[in-house]
Amino acid sequence: xxxxxxxxxxRAEHVTxxxxxxVPVTLVKNASLTINRGEFVSIMGPSGSGKSSLLYLLGLLDxxxxxxxxxxxxxxxxxxxxxxxxxRLEKLGFVFQFHxxxxxxxxxxxxxxxxTKLGRLPEKQQRERAEALLADLGMADQLRKRPxxxxxxxxxxVAIARxxxxxxxxxxxxEPTGNLDSKSSANVRDILxxxxxxxxxxxxxxxxxxxxxxxxxxxxHIVDGRIATDGMRPD
Amino acid sequence: xxxxxxxxxxxLNSRRRQTLMSLLGVMLGVAFFMAVSSLMRGSEQDFIKRLxxxxxxxxxxxxxxxxxxxxxxxRFPDGAVAISNVKPKTEVRGIRGYKQKMAxxxxxxxxxxAPVLSGQIILxxxxxxxGVLMNGVVPELMAGVSDIEEKIVAGNMQALSxxxxxxxxxRALAKKMNLEMGDNVTVSSPVGLVRTMKIVxxxxxxxxxxxxxxxxxxxxxxxxxxDRPDRANMxxxxxxxxxxxxxxxxxxxxxxxxxxRSWQEASESxxxxxxxxxxxxxxVVSAILVVASFGIYNIISTVVMEKRRxxxxxKSMGFTARxxxxxxxxxxxxxxxxxxVGGLTLGYGLIWALxxxxxxxxxxxxxIEMPVxxxxxxxxxxxxxxxxxxxxxxxxPARKAGLVHPVDILRGQA
Numbered sequence: 112x113x114x115x116x117x118x119x120x121x122r123a124e125h126v127t128x129x130x131x132x133x134v135p136v137t138l139v140k141n142a143s144l145t146i147n148r149g150e151f152v153s154i155m156g157p158s159g160s161g162k163s164s165l166l167y168l169l170g171l172l173d174x175x176x177x178x179x180x181x182x183x184x185x186x187x188x189x190x191x192x193x194x195x196x197x198x199r200l201e202k203l204g205f206v207f208q209f210h211x212x213x214x215x216x217x218x219x220x221x222x223x224x225x226x227t228k229l230g231r232l233p234e235k236q237q238r239e240r241a242e243a244l245l246a247d248l249g250m251a252d253q254l255r256k257r258p259x260x261x262x263x264x265x266x267x268x269v270a271i272a273r274x275x276x277x278x279x280x281x282x283x284x285x286e287p288t289g290n291l292d293s294k295s296s297a298n299v300r301d302i303l304x305x306x307x308x309x310x311x312x313x314x315x316x317x318x319x320x321x322x323x324x325x326x327x328x329x330x331x332h333i334v335d336g337r338i339a340t341d342g343m344r345p346d
Numbered sequence: 347x348x349x350x351x352x353x354x355x356x357x358l359n360s361r362r363r364q365t366l367m368s369l370l371g372v373m374l375g376v377a378f379f380m381a382v383s384s385l386m387r388g389s390e391q392d393f394i395k396r397l398x399x400x401x402x403x404x405x406x407x408x409x410x411x412x413x414x415x416x417x418x419x420x421r422f423p424d425g426a427v428a429i430s431n432v433k434p435k436t437e438v439r440g441i442r443g444y445k446q447k448m449a450x451x452x453x454x455x456x457x458x459x460a461p462v463l464s465g466q467i468i469l470x471x472x473x474x475x476x477g478v479l480m481n482g483v484v485p486e487l488m489a490g491v492s493d494i495e496e497k498i499v500a501g502n503m504q505a506l507s508x509x510x511x512x513x514x515x516x517r518a519l520a521k522k523m524n525l526e527m528g529d530n531v532t533v534s535s536p537v538g539l540v541r542t543m544k545i546v547x548x549x550x551x552x553x554x555x556x557x558x559x560x561x562x563x564x565x566x567x568x569x570x571x572x573d574r575p576d577r578a579n580m581x582x583x584x585x586x587x588x589x590x591x592x593x594x595x596x597x598x599x600x601x602x603x604x605x606x607r608s609w610q611e612a613s614e615s616x617x618x619x620x621x622x623x624x625x626x627x628x629x630v631v632s633a634i635l636v637v638a639s640f641g642i643y644n645i646i647s648t649v650v651m652e653k654r655r656x657x658x659x660x661k662s663m664g665f666t667a668r669x670x671x672x673x674x675x676x677x678x679x680x681x682x683x684x685x686x687v688g689g690l691t692l693g694y695g696l697i698w699a700l701x702x703x704x705x706x707x708x709x710x711x712x713x714i715e716m717p718v719x720x721x722x723x724x725x726x727x728x729x730x731x732x733x734x735x736x737x738x739x740x741x742x743p744a745r746k747a748g749l750v751h752p753v754d755i756l757r758g759q760a
Contacts, residue, residue, distance in 0.1 A: 200664025211659040215360040
């Protein structure tokens with residue numbers, strides 16, 4: 112806990128990600144940041160600036176070439192693939208631009224999947240929790256449907272419910288409204304905002320959408336892989 | 347149900363047509379493996395049974411395994427003197443003192459022995475002549491070493507004892523020479539003796555060469571006809587355990603000196619042909635399963651390609667490479683096991699269908715049935731091979747799936 116009472120959940124120090132090859136590419140350069148519990152942080156920047164790459168590093172989907180990352184006080188850059196997978200399961204929830212739901216499974220099954228994998232709750236409680244999450248997001252009457260029977264906005268709400276399934280520390284969203292119409296975008300933005308401001312969740316979202324960014328408390332601007340600015344939302 | 351299994355079942359269920367085709371491949375592979383293996387092993391067992399049942403298990407003949415050592419060689423074993431053009435001493439054909447030799451053999455537990463004197467004779471009837479191999483036998487002893495009694499379709503072997511001038515011939519020979527039971531036939535022996543003998547029995551083995559080319563008479567009558575009093579040129583034996591023949595034959599030969607040949611030795615080349623035949627058979631039927639496993643490889647590779655996005659999301663959710671591998675290994679295992687179960691049913695159905703077939707082969711008087719083998723071992727081999735091929739076929743795409751890096755997929759999609 113810092114002196115101002117904020118609880119740190121994620122910290123990156125001098126994180127760099129380079130791709131080796133005939134032409135080496137640096138995706139993220141020397142990025143350092145701290146995310147506290149209950150923050151809604153938007154990462155913005157031009158296309159190809161490295162916003163998604165930074166999100167993947169902070170979400171432990173990718174490993175930095177150099178630098179260190181702490182999640183919930185534990186350094187994660189030294190862990191094995193198995194340990195990192197476990198942390199992703201327990202402490203992180205992802206929402207992507209494309210819903211990335213498993214099309215063969217029902218809405219309910221998709222949301223239950225992370226809970227089943229974690230195996231902490233009995234099946235009955237998993238089902239009840241999944242139903243409650245979906246009901247909170249206005250999807251109570253869509254439980255038995257398959258993802259291809261839903262609209263884009265509905266699918267994204269199911270993806271958010273799935274991200275919340277194991278009650279993660281942080282929700283990482285990669286352009287969650289990038290593929291939605293303005294009404295659905297607003298809906299998803301409101302849901303994420305409510306998660307932070309009502310349920311005290313932490314959201315880290317990459318976005319191109321200034322409206323979405325304005326819903327956040329803090330904005331990080333990335334230019335050419337570097338954090339150009341990191342500050343509270345200008346009111 | 348493990349989560350990885352649940353996902354695997356869902357994948358297969360969502361691609362029912364491809365899954366069914368893969369299952370069908372494994373089923374046909376297992377079924378054909380079983381049917382061909384059953385036929386081959388059935389025919390092998392039938393062949394060995396015929397060898398064992400119809401021929402003596404051990405035959406002692408009036409010859410020696412090695413040529414007799416000449417006296418000069420015995421006298422000077424290391425000598426430098428070579429003696430050429432030495433004619434071996436003329437031996438009277440037949441086993442000398444065969445009754446004493448039989449007495450020794452009769453003392454070996456589980457061995458039954460009978461003397462036989464064989465030689466060529468000519469049967470003449472109504473102007474027709476036919477050369478046949480005459481076997482002089484003791485009917486009471488012959489019953490214990492040969493199944494010829496079971497092949498007699500008219501009269502019986504004991505008739506030879508009650509009618510010393512009796513002869514038993516094959517039904518095919520009787521038909522060829524227009525002979526019937528009770529007819530008298532002229533028998534001419536190589537030593538110039540001519541006798542009239544009465545047909546007291548007819549046999550039918552199903553083998554034309556035997557049915558047209560052999561005859562049975564009383565041993566004493568054969569000794570007279572061939573002018574070999576008190577001689578037999580073969581001692582034929584049957585054992586309670588036919589597979590001990592090789593060892594028993596070696597023991598007898600060591601004791602009595604005459605060549606003693608087991609049925610395995612007599613049929614060595616045939617048995618080695620069976621082995622080669624089995625190797626060829628298993629190679630061919632295994633190839634069917636290998637082809638089926640390529641089908642499985644194909645479907646699972648396709649699923650892995652199609653499901654790269656799902657693999658990425660599962661990994662982002664916390665699935666490890668091992669979990670992802672398990673999903674696709676389950677898919678191979680399910681196809682392998684279900685295909686095996688279906689293949690077993692189909693395979694046994696095919697075996698049953700084959701067992702009902704009957705063929706009339708030219709030269710063989712009785713219809714031939716397909717000899718099939720119903721043993722569970724071939725089914726287990728087929729299923730094990732199918733399941734292993736399926737898992738092997740699934741392993742490579744599964745491994746590839748486990749190596750998918752989610753970020754590569756997410757970047758490509760975004």
